Amino acid sequence: MKTDDLIEALSLDVTPGVGVRPRLALAAGIGAAVALVLVVLWLGFRPDYPQAFGKPMFWMKAAYAALFALAGFWCVERLSRPAGSGRRGLTLALAVFGLVGAISLWRWMGAEPDARMPLLMGHSWRVCPRNILTLALPMLALTLIVVRNLAPTRLALAGAAAGLFSGGVAALIYGLHCPESTMPFVTVWYSLGMIAPAAIGAALGPWVLRWR
Amino acid sequence: MAADLEDRLKALMVRGQAGDAAAWRELLSLLGVRLRAYFARRMDASAGSDVEDLVQETLLAVHRRRMTYDPAQPFTAWAHAVARYKLIDHWRRNRIRQHVPIDDVAEWLAEPEAESASTRGDLDRVLSVLPDKQQKLVRDVKIEGLSLAEAGARIGISEGAAKVSLHRALKALIARNSGVED
Incomplete structure (x- = not known):
């Protein structure tokens, strides 16, 4: 086909398509719904489920996860575009981590030596990152499909951003199951649970995000 | 002069994104010329037909993925990133030809x-x-x-x-x- 004919054909098909943000929002909506189903059917709600909404720590955890989800969204929304940079989202993630990490460290140092390990390890440190990662995987798969149909040009970074986005949303939903209520626990184990899907996304990105 | 071109291409892109067929045709034609020069400069002289294939593939990618352009960003950088991605992808697929x-x-x-x-x-x-x-x-x-x-x-x-x-x-x-x- 001659290039001029191609241009002619393409210019007959100019109906505007769905934008970047609605596509990512759809992936997040479906991903969150699947994570919620997993909590209901597999993990169960936390024992104090309805009363938990009245506890500040529940909302602290939710805010921490939501800010990571927002940071991931900012990153992936940029990195899905040619020449896009994830700097703004990364800055937010690091700022949130730094702030919450500093508060946690301060709490931890202020605790009695005997109380420190329980503060950090809680009751569920063994399963927390694994559970968050599991809840994140369906959304990660969906987000990678969405991003692949956009136009990322830095594939590992775009994959990592998709993972951070999914990890943040998954951690938010995981708060409905997890009864842990200390800042040091959240800083270490929630963060690990959100970074794990980002690492998987970064590893898969160069393979699965390659588009023609 | 470069700034003029940026403004002109960006205006066409924004109109094309909104569904203006004439603007879109003009943008693709202008891009086609620039892409041809860009690829020709970077590929072996014997790869004449490859250059044209790559121009077409890139125009198709620009067309299909035009919603990824954010008008708050420079258009030239966006188009350059697409062209560069396509060129590297081409090299990956045809490793032998690379010089x-x-x-x-x-x-x-x-x-x-x-x-x-x-x-x-x-x-x-x-x-x-x-x-x-x-x-x-x-x-x-x-x-x-x-x-x-x-x-x-x-x-x-x-x-x-x-x-x-x-x-x-x-x-x-x-x-x-x-x-x-x-």
């Missing part, structure tokens, strides 16, 4: 977006170590995007001789400039 030393040189000799007066001065200085005919050959092939046969004809030598001469010129430039930072 690494020449491409390396082409990469820093001719970056059209960045060719300000000062880089043009740098280029003159870098090329000045070569004999006049080789200077002209390097400019014609690597910057203007002419084929080896055309560029050879301009300085009165055959295509084969042009190929050899160009290769020697680039080798001399690499030897002279490798490891020299300023």
Whole structure:
């Protein structure tokens, strides 16, 4: 086909398509719904489920996860575009981590030596990152499909951003199951649970995000 | 001049995104010309039909993925990133055709977006170590995007001789400039 004919054909098909943000929002909506189903059917709600909404720590955890989800969204929304940079989202993630990490460290140092390990390890440190990662995987798969149909040009970074986005949303939903209520626990184990899907996304990105 | 082009292309892109067929046709035509020069400069002269294939593939990608352009960002950077991605993808798929030393040189000799007066001065200085005919050959092939046969004809030598001469010129430039930072 001659290039001029191609241009002619393409210019007959100019109906505007769905934008970047609605596509990512759809992936997040479906991903969150699947994570919620997993909590209901597999993990169960936390024992104090309805009363938990009245506890500040529940909302602290939710805010921490939501800010990571927002940071991931900012990153992936940029990195899905040619020449896009994830700097703004990364800055937010690091700022949130730094702030919450500093508060946690301060709490931890202020605790009695005997109380420190329980503060950090809680009751569920063994399963927390694994559970968050599991809840994140369906959304990660969906987000990678969405991003692949956009136009990322830095594939590992775009994959990592998709993972951070999914990890943040998954951690938010995981708060409905997890009864842990200390800042040091959240800083270490929630963060690990959100970074794990980002690492998987970064590893898969160069393979699965390659588009023609 | 570059700023004018940026404004013009960006305006066409925004109208095209909104569904303006005439603007879209004009943008794709303008991009087609620039892409052809961009790819030709970076690919072997024998890859003539590959260049055209790549131009078409890139135009198709620009078309299908046009919603990824954010009007708050420069359009030239967006289009350049798409073209670069397509070129690297092409190299990955056809590893054998890649001519690494020449491409390396082409990469820093001719970056059209960045060719300000000062880089043009740098280029003159870098090329000045070569004999006049080789200077002209390097400019014609690597910057203007002419084929080896055309560029050879301009300085009165055959295509084969042009190929050899160009290769020697680039080798001399690499030897002279490798490891020299300023």
